[in-house]
Amino acid sequence: MRKLALRRIAAMGVTLLVIVTLSFAIIRLAPGGPFDQEQALSPAVRANLERLYGLDQPLPVQYLHYLRALAHGDFGPSLRQRDFTVRELLAQGLPLSATLGLIALVAAVLGGVSAGIAAALWRTAGADVGFATASALAIALPGFVTGPLLALVFGLHLHWLPVAGWEADAPRYLVLPVLTLALPVAAYLARLTRASLLEVLRSPFVRSARARGLGAVRVLWRHALPPALLPVVSYLGPAAAYIITGSLVVESVFALPGSGRFLVQGAIDRDYPLVMGMVVVYAALTLLLNLAADLACGWLDPGSRHE
């Protein structure tokens, strides 16, 4: 188990380096630069700007500089939002994005698993069809459709919750974003839980537990549920990746000042260091979460340690 963890961590480092290199190469190969604006800059100003940010040096040199700075936790200056470093910008947006993502993940797991258990235990024809339809819809609907629809119903018509925006220490601003973000993940988790619990409930050891006279609740909690939740744990990595991407849209729909806007705005502005910073941080986050989910799986299920 420890060997597996060490190997996976080393592989993660290599993966991150490759991702940094690839995205650096792609972004720099792109035509158009951060200083292409509506009014053209005079060549002298442009040359000065490029010298200031080191953009006049050969690409390999820039790459090495970037790597060295990155190793010290320095993402460089933002080229378009003058007076800000990428790190300052990320520090502004990341806490909110992380809070949103974390609450959404927890909500999705709690909601999805309980819905899945309920659907596995309560199996009338109507409930089955209802569950299949609801989960298919929730999975198929993208956040940029559910988000505005929820805002339309709960914000504009019922006036229960704010339509968009953000105020510090006002959790009601997070309700609709969390709901939008968690819904598809919860629906997928509910399906996974239902299918795997139904399979476990049919297996011989559950029958023997019942035959020993254990109560239904005890059979479910102590015997059936732990093995049934394994697919849920292994889906946590992809779920986290889904939530990270989804938060881009949700932050945009609900006008939340998270960090997602930096990626989109940075890509539109060709703000190289900002886009790179976002990619590095989000890639590292995704890799870490995947690693954590894999290790949790390996810990819970010894059989999965050998691939």
Added chain:
Amino acid sequence: MNEAVPAGGFWLGARQRLSANPRALVALAVLVLLALLALCAPLLSPWSYDGIDWQHLARPPGLTAAHWLGTDRLGRDLLVRTLAGVRLSLLISALATALSLVIGLLWGAVAGFCGGRLDGWMMRFVDVLYALPYLFVVIILTTLFPRGRITVLLVALGAVGWLTTARMVRAQTRALRRREFIEAARAGGLSPGAILLRHVLPNVLGPVAVYATLIVPQMILSESFLSFLGLGVQEPHASLGNLIYGGTQEMESAPWMLLVPALFLVVLLTCLNLLGDALRDALDPRER
């Protein structure tokens, strides 16, 4: 592989199983209808997707109105614009799916067939790209080109969607590599390239076709997502994504501008998913 194949072979059996599934048939009918409407919209409606009707700005939908599904703030017919969006979404997703399948097929087949160190490096590359959230790569790729070009979307989506196909094809190819008929072809003096094209690829197409039905809705989603964020299709061109984005800006005073394109997107995705599920059940040999 040794199971008896029903008379008429793989594809006929699949078609029979598919036509026994009423939900899939309804989904297919709706899809065909939508696609026909989207293709014929310019012929059927007096309005064009960017034509402005100054008499009817931001009008709500109504069957007696000049514009059945209303107009947007600029007086453009929403039905025509949404159908144009459906057409563009279908076109982009079909082409991007085809592109990703071709890349995935070639990459996976070469890796699986050659094996050894080349295989290791090629699949390691796939693993690395897999680790990144898919849309991040697409967003980076969209920065490569001037904004608003449809080719950009196509290349960006196609260039990222091939990973799973490549993995699947590699696994299939590795399984096929040791089979007798490949051995026979090699003994017969066929070159590796010819074996790959004539004997390996046709045999991996079945599972790939199944997987393709899963990619198409995903591509539509990704395209709309990018256009929603402002990185994809740009005004005055219409895509479901940028129409929905436009709708969110106006939903307080004109909710139909959001609801119309959202409804079309939901119907499109639901039908594609239903059809995909049914095709998977119909084509999956394990289900027999």
